Structure formats: structure tokens, C-alpha cells
Amino acid sequence: MDPETTTREEPNPEGVPESSRILSEFRSQELCRHLALFYDSREMQLVVSAAFAKHELQRGRRFLYLYEDNDEADVRLALGMADIDVETRFADGDLKLEDAADVYLNGQFDPDSMIQSLDDATGAALDAGYNGLSVAGENTWCFHTSLSFDHIIDFESQFDAHAPELPITTLCQYSLDRFDQESIGKALWTHEQIVYRGRICENPFYVPPSEFRESEPSQSEARLMLEQARSLSQARRDLDIREQRIEVLNRTLRHNIRNETNIVLGHLEGVLESDRLTEAERRRIEIAREYVEKISRTSEKARYVEATLTDDELEPIDLGAVVSTSVEQLRRKFPAVDVTTSVTDSPTVLADRNLREGVDELLENAVRHQDRSPPVVTVSLDRREGDRAVVLEVSNPGEPIPEDDKRALRTGEETPLQHGRGIGLWMVKWIAENSHGRLTFPAAETGSRVRIELPLGAVTDHSPDPA
Incomplete structure (x- = not known):
């Protein structure tokens, strides 16, 4: 089956994230070793890939970009737009650009040889003093092989299973205009995290390598799968943010307010012991004490509310x-x-x-x-x-x-x-x-x-x- 669709829409840059925003996405997430970018336009592709490159370089990785659909000049420009000093990084060996077809195919596609090449490149990066290797690859190279797309997906799963402790992070890039729906659906099976519409998402459709060969993952409409993954990711983030805010609010109620009201109550008790108070003054202070005690009780209830919300x-x-x-x-x-x-x-x-x-x-x-x-x-x-x-x-x-x-x-x-x-x-x-x-x-x-x-x-x- 040819994974390339017969028609290609014009790039649609609508909704392309700013470089700084997608960079913050990478910084806020704990990245797995194997991500997939699904994009509608080259602008989206290059902005996300450049932000990924900047993030990986900043954490001490050597970075390799494998281009195929884009020209090398376009990639260099995108990296520069992300405030990467391209020439210096090239000169220092931090950054490399290579033709994806040459790296992956080299005459014919050999998954074992490809995985060994990635092993060797990671080892070389470690020997040179880097924390590891990060790779962003344009997957349109697979259109130039006679193998079916299933062989490519098998390679993706093999990579997941191989040397899980190896310090390598890869971003595979899939054009939603170039790859058909069935191919996109299969690509979702083999990537633990995905980047879609500027959001890094945990992939609910991911099939671990130990199960991949023995199972037949159900197929669905690829766009729907991507939208579901993004919606679930947003829901998880909203929940995490809400739980953090509840924790902060309850900590404030439990500790700050309780401690401060205890101080106020202590002072009020001391004032009430005075025999110089008039009855009107004493009554006003007793009313103040009554309301401070109410605040103190509220802070104590907050402790149980937090326990109820966080422990089921x-x-x-x-x-x-x-x-x-x-x-x-x-x-x-x-x-x-x-x-x-x-x-x-x-x-x-x-x-x-x-x-x-x-x-x-x-x-x-x-x-x-x-x-x-x-x-x-x-x-x-x-x-x-x-x-x-x-x-x-x-x-x-x-x-x-x-x-x-x-x-x-x-x-x-x-x-x-x-x-x-x-x-x-x-x-x-x-x-x-x-x-x-x-x-x-x-x-x-x-x-x-x-x-x-x-x-x-x-x-x-x-x-x-x-x-």
C-alpha cells in the first residue's frame, strides 16, 4: 500500500504556535524517547521541529536533523528563526543536517542497520561529551522505498524496544497532507507521545513493543484519533492545574489562616482578662472572637475537604x-x-x-x-x-x-x-x-x-x- 495520498492540499498555517509557546511545551513535559509530529503545513512542521532542536541543544544533546521534504536551506532558516546560532552550532559539532534518504535508505532500507547507526551516533555523541543524541526526521523518505508502510511501522516499534536506556530522543514527522488516513492511524500505534496542533500529548492509542507484534490494533479515522488524543491531554492538564490550585488554597487555609487566627485569639483572650473593659467593649471583643473562631473552624474543615478531594x-x-x-x-x-x-x-x-x-x-x-x-x-x-x-x-x-x-x-x-x-x-x-x-x-x-x-x-x- 502506498502511504502517500493522491492529492495534496495547500499548506494551512492557521493555528501555528509561536516558537516560544511550543518551546515552553517541550520544557514543561517529560519527553519520552520516541515522539511523532503530525502537521498540516510546512510552517507548523518547521516551527515545532526548530523548537524541539532548541530544547534538546539546551539540555546538552547533540542534534541531528534529517531533511527530505524540505530543502536544507529552509531548515537552516527555521533553526535561525528559533534563535539558534546555526553556524556556531555547526562549527562546534552540536548540530548536524543530513539527507534522510541517504541515512535511512543508503541503497535499501535495512531496519537493523538503521538502528545500529543510531546506536553508533548516540555513542559518538556521548564520547564527545554530550548528554545524548536527539534526532528530528522528515518521514517522507519512506515514499522512496519499495517496502510497504507496515515495514516502516515495524521499524518504529523495533526502535522502541531496542535499548530503552539509550539516551536518544527522536521526533518523527508525519505530514497529514502526504500520508493517508490508514498510515497516520498506524503511526499512532508506535509513538508514546505525539505533537499535534502545537500541543504535546500522551498518546492513548500507543501499543507497547511487547504487544505490537502479537496484537492487531483497531483502526479508526486518523483525524478523530488525533483530536481525541489532544482533548485527553488538555483534560489531564486542566485536572493537574486544578489539583495544584486546590492544594495551594487548602495549604493556605490549613496553615496560614489557622496559625494567624490562633495568634489573634490569643491576643483577644488576653484583652478579655482585663478588668478595665466596659461591658460594651467586652461585648465587641467577644463578637470579634466569635468570628475569628468561625474562620479557624473553616480552616480546619479545609483539611478534610482536601483529603476528600485527593484520597478516594x-x-x-x-x-x-x-x-x-x-x-x-x-x-x-x-x-x-x-x-x-x-x-x-x-x-x-x-x-x-x-x-x-x-x-x-x-x-x-x-x-x-x-x-x-x-x-x-x-x-x-x-x-x-x-x-x-x-x-x-x-x-x-x-x-x-x-x-x-x-x-x-x-x-x-x-x-x-x-x-x-x-x-x-x-x-x-x-x-x-x-x-x-x-x-x-x-x-x-x-x-x-x-x-x-x-x-x-x-x-x-x-x-x-x-x-
Whole structure:
């Protein structure tokens, strides 16, 4: 099969990345030893290849460019446009340009001989004091061989398997105008990373060499495969960035705010010990202390939110023991509270390890969001076969959770008109969902009711490890 298409579109430079931007792509990624560039235009090809050359030269590699579709002069110009001192690099032996057909074919294509040549060139680079060898090759040379494209793909896989510790990095270049869809699809099987539309992507279609010869990778429309790879790469990056930001925000909440509020509380306590305060002054300071304590509690909740977001491992938890421990803690914090418990079943469930913190939050909310003195709280736990759920419910005679707050929790986002009371209920919601359950707000004629519902499938016969 001839991998070259019968028609060739005019180059389309639209969307060509700036040299500095694609260079930052190479710098921000840990490159594998075998990449493929898929390009629509020569401008895209040369900009990316030159940025790759600059990156590899800067990390102490000898660089070899194998041209075939482009003239040597065009390649030199592109390297110069990337701020590479071409003449000096040539004179010092850092940079070499060679005709790809001469290197790969040399009369006929011999994969073993080609791999040995790359071995020798890498060894020579190491002997000359470089950190290794990097190669960018224009793969249009394969149109000048009588072998089928499958033989070329076999060579690509052989290269992957050969001497994986050898310090060599290659960028194979595939024109989307010159290679047909089937050939592009096959090329995707043999490159762990790809460069497409200015983005370095982990390739979900890559087939490791150990599996390549024994498998028949499924074929798909090549453009769709490339777009999927790019979309997945972008999704992974977005997720990584979001996790980094969450980590920074939570670290700030946990450490900076907690430490600084402790200092403020210490000073306020010292001022309150003074017998020179008027009643009005004392009340104002007590109000300030109350709000600082709220900020401190928020920073503590952030620790559990971070754990919920970053650790989805479940563990066996005795729900009856959780209720008992949480109620005891509530009575210590609010000695006047009137707590009624009803535990008809005490199953052990596989749940988020922070489940107790979620129950603590519901109990404390039940006390804080009511005007009754002494505060009244009811806690129940039972297994409801009809609902196929284990239900833990906390209720109080105070005002129900506002509809705006419940709507925000239900839709998963806050707006200026729908702002929850801090992060407490969000924490409970995420803990419940991590436990494959849900947070619900049953209707009540009076007062407030909040539930954590866990599926009966979460019940386990395993007992939790003793504390």
C-alpha cells in the first residue's frame, strides 16, 4: 500500500504556535524517547521541529536533523528563526543536517542497520561529551522505498524496544497532507507521545513493543484519533492545574489562616482578662472572637475537604461507633445540648475515612443554627430495606436549610444568589458521594432534617481495625 495520498492540499498555517509557546511545551513535559509530529503545513512542521532542536541543544544533546521534504536551506532558516546560532552550532559539532534518504535508505532500507547507526551516533555523541543524541526526521523518505508502510511501522516499534536506556530522543514527522488516513492511524500505534496542533500529548492509542507484534490494533479515522488524543491531554492538564490550585488554597487555609487566627485569639483572650473593659467593649471583643473562631473552624474543615478531594480510598467504618463518638464530642463542646439518639442498626460500611468529620459537622450545624435554649438535636441510624439504604439522619427544631443552599449543593456550583454557609455542607456532600452515597434534605413539617444515605451495597461483613 502506498502511504502517500493522491492529492495534496495547500499548506494551512492557521493555528501555528509561536516558537516560544511550543518551546515552553517541550520544557514543561517529560519527553519520552520516541515522539511523532503530525502537521498540516510546512510552517507548523518547521516551527515545532526548530523548537524541539532548541530544547534538546539546551539540555546538552547533540542534534541531528534529517531533511527530505524540505530543502536544507529552509531548515537552516527555521533553526535561525528559533534563535539558534546555526553556524556556531555547526562549527562546534552540536548540530548536524543530513539527507534522510541517504541515512535511512543508503541503497535499501535495512531496519537493523538503521538502528545500529543510531546506536553508533548516540555513542559518538556521548564520547564527545554530550548528554545524548536527539534526532528530528522528515518521514517522507519512506515514499522512496519499495517496502510497504507496515515495514516502516515495524521499524518504529523495533526502535522502541531496542535499548530503552539509550539516551536518544527522536521526533518523527508525519505530514497529514502526504500520508493517508490508514498510515497516520498506524503511526499512532508506535509513538508514546505525539505533537499535534502545537500541543504535546500522551498518546492513548500507543501499543507497547511487547504487544505490537502479537496484537492487531483497531483502526479508526486518523483525524478523530488525533483530536481525541489532544482533548485527553488538555483534560489531564486542566485536572493537574486544578489539583495544584486546590492544594495551594487548602495549604493556605490549613496553615496560614489557622496559625494567624490562633495568634489573634490569643491576643483577644488576653484583652478579655482585663478588668478595665466596659461591658460594651467586652461585648465587641467577644463578637470579634466569635468570628475569628468561625474562620479557624473553616480552616480546619479545609483539611478534610482536601483529603476528600485527593484520597478516594474507602475503609470499613462502624456507623454506630461513629454516632456515639460524634455525640460525645458534641456534648463536650456544648454541655447544655439535649441530644436524643436512636440507633436501630449499627452496620459496618465501606466509606470515606473522613465520614466521622461529616457527622460531626451535621451535629454542630444542628446546634448552631437554632435559637432554642438549650439546643435540641436528634440523631437516628437505621437500615431501610425498602429504600435499599443505610440512613443516618440529624434533625433539630431550628430553621430548615435554605432553598438557595440546597439548590447550590444540588447543582454543584455557587452563585451570588446561591451561597452556602461556608464549606461545611460541601464537605459533608463530598464525603457522602465518595462513600457512594448522597446527602439529602427530607421535607419536615417543622425544623430541619439532614441525611447521609449510603447504599446497602456499602455494608460489609468486615469489622474495622481496632483503634
